[in-house]
Amino acid sequence: METKISKYIKDHLVGDYQIWFIVILLNIFGLLIQFSTKSRMTMDGPFEPLTSIIKTIVILIGSFFLMSWVSRQNYIKITRLSNLLLFISWGLIIFAFFFGESKGGASRWINLGFVSFMPSDMAKLCLTASLAKIFSSRQADQSQYNIVTAIVILILIGVTCFLIMLSNFSTSILIFLTSIVLMFFGRVPMKYISVIVGIVAFVAVMVVYLGIGERAVTVRNRIKAYVTRVFENDKTKLKEINKSDENYQINLSKYAISTGALIPKGPGNSQYRYLLSQAESDFIYAIILEEYGLFMGILIPLFFLWFMWRGSSVIRYSGKPLGGLLSAGLTFSIVIQAFINMLVAVGAGPVTGQPLPMISAGGTSLVFTAISIGLILSISRDKEMETKI
Numbered sequence: 001m002e003t004k005i006s007k008y009i010k011d012h013l014v015g016d017y018q019i020w021f022i023v024i025l026l027n028i029f030g031l032l033i034q035f036s037t038k039s040r041m042t043m044d045g046p047f048e049p050l051t052s053i054i055k056t057i058v059i060l061i062g063s064f065f066l067m068s069w070v071s072r073q074n075y076i077k078i079t080r081l082s083n084l085l086l087f088i089s090w091g092l093i094i095f096a097f098f099f100g101e102s103k104g105g106a107s108r109w110i111n112l113g114f115v116s117f118m119p120s121d122m123a124k125l126c127l128t129a130s131l132a133k134i135f136s137s138r139q140a141d142q143s144q145y146n147i148v149t150a151i152v153i154l155i156l157i158g159v160t161c162f163l164i165m166l167s168n169f170s171t172s173i174l175i176f177l178t179s180i181v182l183m184f185f186g187r188v189p190m191k192y193i194s195v196i197v198g199i200v201a202f203v204a205v206m207v208v209y210l211g212i213g214e215r216a217v218t219v220r221n222r223i224k225a226y227v228t229r230v231f232e233n234d235k236t237k238l239k240e241i242n243k244s245d246e247n248y249q250i251n252l253s254k255y256a257i258s259t260g261a262l263i264p265k266g267p268g269n270s271q272y273r274y275l276l277s278q279a280e281s282d283f284i285y286a287i288i289l290e291e292y293g294l295f296m297g298i299l300i301p302l303f304f305l306w307f308m309w310r311g312s313s314v315i316r317y318s319g320k321p322l323g324g325l326l327s328a329g330l331t332f333s334i335v336i337q338a339f340i341n342m343l344v345a346v347g348a349g350p351v352t353g354q355p356l357p358m359i360s361a362g363g364t365s366l367v368f369t370a371i372s373i374g375l376i377l378s379i380s381r382d383k384e385m386e387t388k389i
Contacts, residue, residue: 015380019373023358023373034053035053070371079129123163135188136322137321157176157200166215178333252276253345260291261293264290266291270291272290285300312328314380315328342356
């Protein structure tokens, strides 16, 4: 029996075992905390929260099988489809913008019946792979970076970010930051990086300033609320800004943290899960601190830093430029998203709507995070393959 189990693990859990350990623990803990946060959904229907929890378990199991399958594939072959899939994701984002299901005041979802699909997650993954391909082919000869290449990079990053920011500004910013990191790792000349960053940043500012898209006004209000909360000393203005929904949710998040950080309320005993509108996703870190205390509040970011370290190790021992760059982009994207979520929960940043990877509820995010980690695990096998050769 033990032989069969060990053989199954060896055959299906390939790649860096430390990454597998981190991912399994974070997902199991995420499932536990969602049992607590989704208990507030009992008034949504006679079968809630049981239906939502079963759906989450099914998606989680499916994502693990998908992660395991991707980890056993040749990532080079998979990335060959990245450009085509990126263009398809552009079309899906446009379709979602005009005809998609609206959630949270933005049309960013395509309803597939049993689950809603957010094409921006697909675009984020595909853009990372497309950029990694471009940069990896130019590592041996830096002179291949010319004005034509710079225009291609600008189009890929600019179009992706622009389409997404019309309905999901925070994801667009996350993609933009990941692209900048990839350009540095890819040794793109600084003059091209400066121009690309400048143009995309200018477009983003104009989108917000002119109120283009569904989220521009919301983004402007959230930035204004954050700046006022941090720098304003006028108590009257602070009271006015605290009436906004964004600051109201932030204050509730802080109350949840303050009441449980030092004296945890225990699993399933959160009070603020009934008050926070996105307790199972955007503000799940506040519920973690309320129920499990400061110890778990510190342990979670340490796990993500451990994940980043293992992803960096993959970069170091991958003998192929494509593997190193792809692992860098995917690892950074997951970790920075995690820290954005946690910083928002403690009031250190404006509300973004970014879920906590592997812990927050969200089928689309879970699936594409699984694919990303599967690719990192596939890249980590480069060391094993070279040893066998």
